[in-house]
Amino acid sequence: MTTHADLGLDLDVCDTDAVADRRDELVAAVRDHAGTIAYQLAKLQGGDYGRQELSTPGGTWTVKHEAGELEFLLFSPKSGSDVYVISTQQPPDPADLATALDDYANFVAAWNEWVGSLSGVLDGVSAEFPEPDSTDGIVAERDRVLDRVRETCSVMAGEIYRYEGDNYGTFTARVDGDRWELKWDEGTVSYLRVGGSGGLYILSQYEAPSAADVREYADSFRGFVEAYNEFVAELESDLAAVEL
Known part of the structure; x- marks a missing residue:
């Protein structure tokens, strides 16, 4: 019987379990963290569905929620392909995930800056309105x-x-x-x-x-x-x- 050795294929195949496990661990951590952002976005927008784009030095992040739950988190780098860090489909490629996570802190900072820009936007707005006439x-x-x-x-x-x-x-x-x-x-x-x-x-x-x-x-x-x-x-x- 012909063996791998006979074919010159007596080579070690690296196990991907460790890489996959680490990727899944990071994705779970991001899902939990970005899920808080999705929940806060849903409260702000007030609808069942919504999304928000935020620009960073590395590209553009898009967070989308459905009924307050994180539906996807997309990173569109300034160069290269889009990376769905979180999605309902397959998990991201480890290398693409690493690229996105290098910019993730900037995404959170951009979110905080955007929320901060809304602080006080309604200060001084009166809630006293004229009585509407009856029809x-x-x-x-x-x-x-x-x-x-x-x-x-x-x-x-x-x-x-x-x-x-x-x-x-x-x-x-x-x-x-x-x-x-x-x-x-x-x-x-x-x-x-x-x-x-x-x-x-x-x-x-x-x-x-x-x-x-x-x-x-x-x-x-x-x-x-x-x-x-x-x-x-x-x-x-x-x-x-x-x-x-």
Whole structure:
């Protein structure tokens, strides 16, 4: 049987366990230390996710957190490849880790300097603010008009439903250049829209229009009702002409 010695391969292979163990030890220490920075960053930014870049003599560090937990710590040296000192993927190459850790103290100093620059930034900022005006009166007036519009449209929808006999349908009319559309669903109002498919919903199952929009289209709604009345009058005229 051919052996390593026969092939001239009677060579010792170095064990990497010691290097890997030392790397993992250093990574764990950095994770614990930088985790404090990530936690402080999360408190400052106030969100579930966040990151901060800090420049040092050796390059740029990026710390990113998720819900206050350190997600990654990236070192981008001024020359050479990026090093993920901490990440959710594989651990860094030992040589790259050594390069990054040579600058790690500068990263911490840059963090402290950045936090220090924020100290006192809110000094003298008053927390006394004017009382905001209530919108209750405006909302009440808007709802008063919309309630009347809905009552009127309910009558129209019921009458058209009785005439058409279909469970669903629309009545449309053009008023002052705008297309108005009333849709009914088994005799009840589904929506009232002005301006076509991309227009404004005066009545709908969703949010109410603004008071300004209600004011803008209130007079035009009168024209829409008049168009409906004309439509009904024409129907009555047509029916009157039928002889049996």
